[in-house]
Amino acid sequence: MERNVITIRGLTKKYGNLVAVNNVDLEIRAGEVFSILGPNGAGKTTTVEILECIRKATSGEIEILGHDLMTGSKEIRRQIGVLPQEFNAFDLLTVRENIKFFAGMYDRRADVDELISLVDLEDKRDVCFKNLSGGLKQRVGIAISMVNDPRIVFLDEPTTGLDPGARREVWEVIRGLRAKGRTIILTTHYMEEAEVLSDRLAIMNNGKFIALGSPSEVIEDHGGGQICTILGGGLAAMHSLKDMGAELKDNDVMIQIRDKDDLVRIVTSLDHNDISYDEIILRRPSLEDVFLKLTGHTIEGGELID
Amino acid sequence: MTKRITTIFTGLARQFFRSPGSVFWTVAFPVILILIFGAIFDSGGFSSYDLYLQDLDGSDSSRDFIQKLRDTEVLNIHTVPADEDIDSFITSRSIENMLIIPAGFEKDLQSHTAGINLSLRQDGTSGTSMAVFTTINAVVQGYNLKLAGGENYILVTQHDIISEDLSYIDFFLPGIIGLMIMMIAVQSTVGYQTRFRNHGIFRKLATTPLTNAEWLIGMMLWMLVMVGISVATVMITGILVFNVTMSLDVTSLMIIIISTGLFTAIGIIISQFVKDEEVAGTAAGAVTFPMMFLAGSFFPLESMPGYLQSFAKVLPLTYVNNGLRDAMIYGNTVGALDNMLIIIVIALVVIITAVAISGWKKE
Numbered sequence: 001m002e003r004n005v006i007t008i009r010g011l012t013k014k015y016g017n018l019v020a021v022n023n024v025d026l027e028i029r030a031g032e033v034f035s036i037l038g039p040n041g042a043g044k045t046t047t048v049e050i051l052e053c054i055r056k057a058t059s060g061e062i063e064i065l066g067h068d069l070m071t072g073s074k075e076i077r078r079q080i081g082v083l084p085q086e087f088n089a090f091d092l093l094t095v096r097e098n099i100k101f102f103a104g105m106y107d108r109r110a111d112v113d114e115l116i117s118l119v120d121l122e123d124k125r126d127v128c129f130k131n132l133s134g135g136l137k138q139r140v141g142i143a144i145s146m147v148n149d150p151r152i153v154f155l156d157e158p159t160t161g162l163d164p165g166a167r168r169e170v171w172e173v174i175r176g177l178r179a180k181g182r183t184i185i186l187t188t189h190y191m192e193e194a195e196v197l198s199d200r201l202a203i204m205n206n207g208k209f210i211a212l213g214s215p216s217e218v219i220e221d222h223g224g225g226q227i228c229t230i231l232g233g234g235l236a237a238m239h240s241l242k243d244m245g246a247e248l249k250d251n252d253v254m255i256q257i258r259d260k261d262d263l264v265r266i267v268t269s270l271d272h273n274d275i276s277y278d279e280i281i282l283r284r285p286s287l288e289d290v291f292l293k294l295t296g297h298t299i300e301g302g303e304l305i306d
Numbered sequence: 307m308t309k310r311i312t313t314i315f316t317g318l319a320r321q322f323f324r325s326p327g328s329v330f331w332t333v334a335f336p337v338i339l340i341l342i343f344g345a346i347f348d349s350g351g352f353s354s355y356d357l358y359l360q361d362l363d364g365s366d367s368s369r370d371f372i373q374k375l376r377d378t379e380v381l382n383i384h385t386v387p388a389d390e391d392i393d394s395f396i397t398s399r400s401i402e403n404m405l406i407i408p409a410g411f412e413k414d415l416q417s418h419t420a421g422i423n424l425s426l427r428q429d430g431t432s433g434t435s436m437a438v439f440t441t442i443n444a445v446v447q448g449y450n451l452k453l454a455g456g457e458n459y460i461l462v463t464q465h466d467i468i469s470e471d472l473s474y475i476d477f478f479l480p481g482i483i484g485l486m487i488m489m490i491a492v493q494s495t496v497g498y499q500t501r502f503r504n505h506g507i508f509r510k511l512a513t514t515p516l517t518n519a520e521w522l523i524g525m526m527l528w529m530l531v532m533v534g535i536s537v538a539t540v541m542i543t544g545i546l547v548f549n550v551t552m553s554l555d556v557t558s559l560m561i562i563i564i565s566t567g568l569f570t571a572i573g574i575i576i577s578q579f580v581k582d583e584e585v586a587g588t589a590a591g592a593v594t595f596p597m598m599f600l601a602g603s604f605f606p607l608e609s610m611p612g613y614l615q616s617f618a619k620v621l622p623l624t625y626v627n628n629g630l631r632d633a634m635i636y637g638n639t640v641g642a643l644d645n646m647l648i649i650i651v652i653a654l655v656v657i658i659t660a661v662a663i664s665g666w667k668k669e
Contacts, residue, residue, distance in 0.1 A: 052513050064467040073516065082513040087506035097317070104313030104516040128324070131500060146509070245326075 005152055005183050006051065011060035013046050013207075021202045022207035024060070028185065030151075032035045033178050035186040035194040038204035039295055041291055043197045044187055045085075045156070051185070052082050052154055065151060078106065081150030083141045085187075091130040095121055095140050098129055103147040110149040119143045119173050135166025142173050159193060171197060180227045191288040201287075205295045222294060225255045225286030228266060228275070232278035240273045241266060258284070310516050313523030315531075320499070322532065328494070332532050336486050336540045342550050342606070344475045354379065355438045358395075358404045360386040371449070372407075380441045397426065403428050403438045405505035415449075423466045425457050440606060444476070447636055477593055479544045479552060480630035482604035486536040487562060488623050491529050495573025496590040498525065500583045518664060526570050533566045557642045558633035561649060565626045568653035571660035572622075578663050597623040622652045 006028040013021040021076040028034045038044040049055040051064065053073040057161050062069040064076045067152045089098040096112060103109040119139040124132065129140060138158055145153050155174065159167040167190070174197055177184055188194050194201050195215045203211040203218070209219045230237050233253035239248045244262065257263060263282070270277065320326045331369045357375070361368050375381050386395060386404070387547075396404055406425040415421045426442060428435040452524075502508050511521065545549040576593060580586040599612055601623035607615050629645030632638035 054509065054512050077515055080513065082510060083508040084513075086507040087510060089507070090321055091320045093317065097320060101313060101317045102510065104317075105310055105511065105516045107515075148514075208593060214574075287420070 003030045004028065005065055006185075007061075007063045009048070009061040011062060011255075012042070012058050013055070014052060015057045019207050021050075021057075023206070024209060024231050026202065026209065028183065029200075030183055031181050032199040033174065033180070033184045033186060033197050034193045035188060035198040035201040037188065037191070037201060037291060038193055042204040042295075043207040044204045048154060048156065048185065048187055052080065052211055077212075078108065078148060079151050081145035081148060081153045083138075083145040083153070083155045083158055086160070087132060087144075088137065089129045089140055089144060094126050094128055095124045095132070095143075098140060099147060102298045106148040106211045108149060109147055112147075115143040115146055118146065126269060130175060132288055133166065135160050135169050138162065138166070138170050139173055142170070142177070146177070146182075148305050149236060150182070151184065154185045157189060158185050158186070159188070160192060167193070182206045183247075191286065191291060201234065203291060203294055210274070210294050211290065219287060219290055222290045224256050224258070224293070225285075226282050227285050227289060228255045228257050228268070229253070229283070230266070230277045230279075231281065233270075234274065234277075236275045237270060237277060240269050241274055256285075307360075307520060308428070310520050310605060311524040311527065314521060315528050318525065318528040319531070322528075331493075332490055332536045333539050336482055336536055337543050338567060339473075339482055340479065340540060340543050341547065343478055344544075353383050355441075356384060356403065357381045357438055357442075358384045358386050358401050359407070359562045360388060360390065360392060360404070361407045362388050362409040363407050363411035364388065366648075367412035367415050368407045369409070374445050374448070375442065377442050378445065381438065388407055392427075401427075403435065405442065405633070436605060439608070440474050440477045443469070443606060443608065447638070475544065475550055476552075476635050477606065477631070478604070479540060479550055480538050481627050481635050483537050483562070483634075484565070484601070484623055484626040484630055485603040486540065487533050487565050487626065489567050490532050490536055491569030492573040492576070492590050492594050493527060493587070494532065495525065495570050495585075496577045496580075496586045498625070499574060499577035500581065500586040501582065503577075504583055519661070522574070522661065522664070526567055529570050530566050532564060534636060537562060552634040553637075555633060557639060557646060559631055561626060561629045561633065561646050564646065564649050564653050566624070568622055568656055571653070571657040574660040574664050575656070578660075597621050600624075602627045622649065625649050 004027045006026070008024060008026040011020065011021055011024045013025075024043075024047065033277060035042045036048065045202050046055060048058050050069075051062065053069070055075055057069070064072075067075050069075075069076065090101065093101060094117065099112050099115055100128055102178040113125075119142055121136065121139055121143070123134060129137065130138065142153075142155065142158065145155065158174070159170050171193065174184060174186070184196065186194070198215055200212070201218060202209045202285050211222050213221065230241075232251055232254040234251050235248065235281065238248040240246075241253065241255055244255050244265065246253050248254075255262070255266060267280070269275075312616055322332075338503045359372060359375075361372065371386075372383060376383055386392070389560070392406065395401065404427040406427070408423060408425070424442075424446065426439065428439065465609065482537065540555065541552065544552065571594065576589050577586055580589045600618050601607075602618060603623065607618050607624065610618070625645045625648045629642045629649060632641035632645060
């Protein structure tokens with residue numbers, strides 16, 4: 001049985017009357033990539049910052065690597081690594097100097113040159129941080145999050161703002177960390193990223209986890225069967241299939257298939273009303289569909305739009 | 307703890323030496339200031355200014371005082387007869403600087419009971435007025451020291467002060483040192499604090515074993531080095547170019563160290579209230595610019611209107627400037643210690659406030 005490295009029981013965080021995190025339970029297992037998804041204000045950043053020992057919980061019990069968060073935060077800090085959101089290291093220090101700077105904050109530290117190899121930046125080690133591209137900067141950030149040879153690594157939106165190529169390069173680095181046995185807690189706005197990288201994920205909304213499991217489990221549990229897309233169906237198709245919960249997206253109509261007769265009903269209705277369309281496609285729901293269904297937030301190009 | 311502080315120190319040092327802008331403001335800027343102001347007001351010590359002087363006392367003491375003014379070699383003294391009507395004399399000859407020694411000067415000087423009021427009438431629009439005032443003020447300062455300090459004190463320090471070629475640049479250099487301490491500590495601290503916060507560096511450091519106190523100590527140590535570089539630059543330029551005689555004793559060093567801590571703490575407080583990097587720079591300017599002009603860095607406080615002089619008394623830079631002048635130029639150790647005491651009190655209050663409000667943990 002996999003050992004839990006983080007156990008949360010009844011975690012609550014309040015800001016005055018606002019309940020940011022509402023009585024949450026969670027277990028994160030050793031060696032897994034665990035993603036937390038959610039719209040802004042859902043409570044994911046607050047949850048992660050409590051685990052990173054930056055914020056204090058209002059109530060609840062948290063155990064990280066066998067230490068109670070309330071009493072053992074010093075020891076926890078020594079054993080976790082964090083890449084903050086929109087992190088930029090010192091502009092005028094080189095890659096190597098930056099990694100060495102942050103390594104200097106710890107008694108126990110990883111070898112700087114090994115970290116540079118880990119993120120594949122050997123040829124950039126003496127380049128100033130400000131002269132690196134966005135993707136390379138994030139790789140430096142990941143190396144910095146590893147300077148104390150941590151058992152748990154928190155990566156807060158590590159690919160935000162990167163082009164698809166650079167994003168995939170960062171994914172490879174994250175896969176490399178996982179292969180080395182690190183537990184990775186990832187927060188991201190990219191559904192594809194969460195689906196591709198995560199062993200398990202949680203969707204958070206209004207301070208609560210509303211879905212939890214592996215990507216396929218979450219899709220299975222909350223996706224509600226296959227999705228039928230009528231390409232080019234337009235407004236006419238949408239009106240004709242309104243009773244079945246049809247939704248219009250651009251000029252396409254989407255309907256969730258609940259049982260095997262639904263597809264027959266759709267085709268019959270289109271024929272009966274003499275509605276023209278280009279094509280009918282059946283597909284499994286994606287994480288994006290699940291997220292949309294559970295939170296009601298819009299996603300464009302795979303990225304959450306608040 | 308020491309290792310973490312050393313890491314912060316070396317990291318900030320590397321950043322500094324790779325930033326041409328930082329090096330310019332720390333090293334080149336004070337040199338440019340000294341050269342420009344020195345050229346305008348000092349001209350290498352060879353300029354002299356006309357001072358018309360009416361001695362209404364005609365005593366040995368007043369003649370001695372006039373001789374001391376002559377000894378500065380900055381003033382060309384033109385004696386005006388005691389029975390001359392001053393107002394018409396000034397008007398008819400377009401006099402720019404007129405000093406009147408009042409009757410009873412010697413008597414009051416010896417009795418130590420009544421204050422002596424020397425009347426200096428100047429054309430405020432004249433470019434020479436500041437230098438003349440500064441020179442006379444330096445000589446008067448020497449007399450005041452004699453009166454306050456007793457016989458032995460006079461013998462040790464007074465003669466040297468008065469025999470120096472005191473000029474505007476002598477007044478100016480300690481002011482520039484005070485100014486640079488303030489500018490470097492406030493501006494750099496505000497810059498570091500806001501930039502590192504916005505870049506997520508503080509958020510990252512908050513997840514490490516580094517404490518807030520370690521960060522502040524590391525940063526203050528680096529500020530001291532930057533200030534040291536700037537002070538050395540100012541002194542070397544003053545000595546080499548303008549032949550200024552100034553001493554860096556324990557008191558002046560203490561004032562430099564304490565005021566660096568004081569202004570660093572002011573920078574931390576500013577950066578706590580203004581989060582945006584650009585706005586923070588402006589806010590730092592809003593604090594430092596009035597102090598630059600109202601705390602006596604460029605001009606003697608005595609030359610300012612009364613209400614501005616009162617305002618200057620609440621500015622910490624005023625006491626830094628006064629303390630440095632007393633210690634480095636006038637040799638007035640008592641005055642320097644008085645100012646240092648005030649700086650220590652202000653520094654304690656400000657530093658405690660800064661530490662209390664600057665925790666980088668979210669709560």
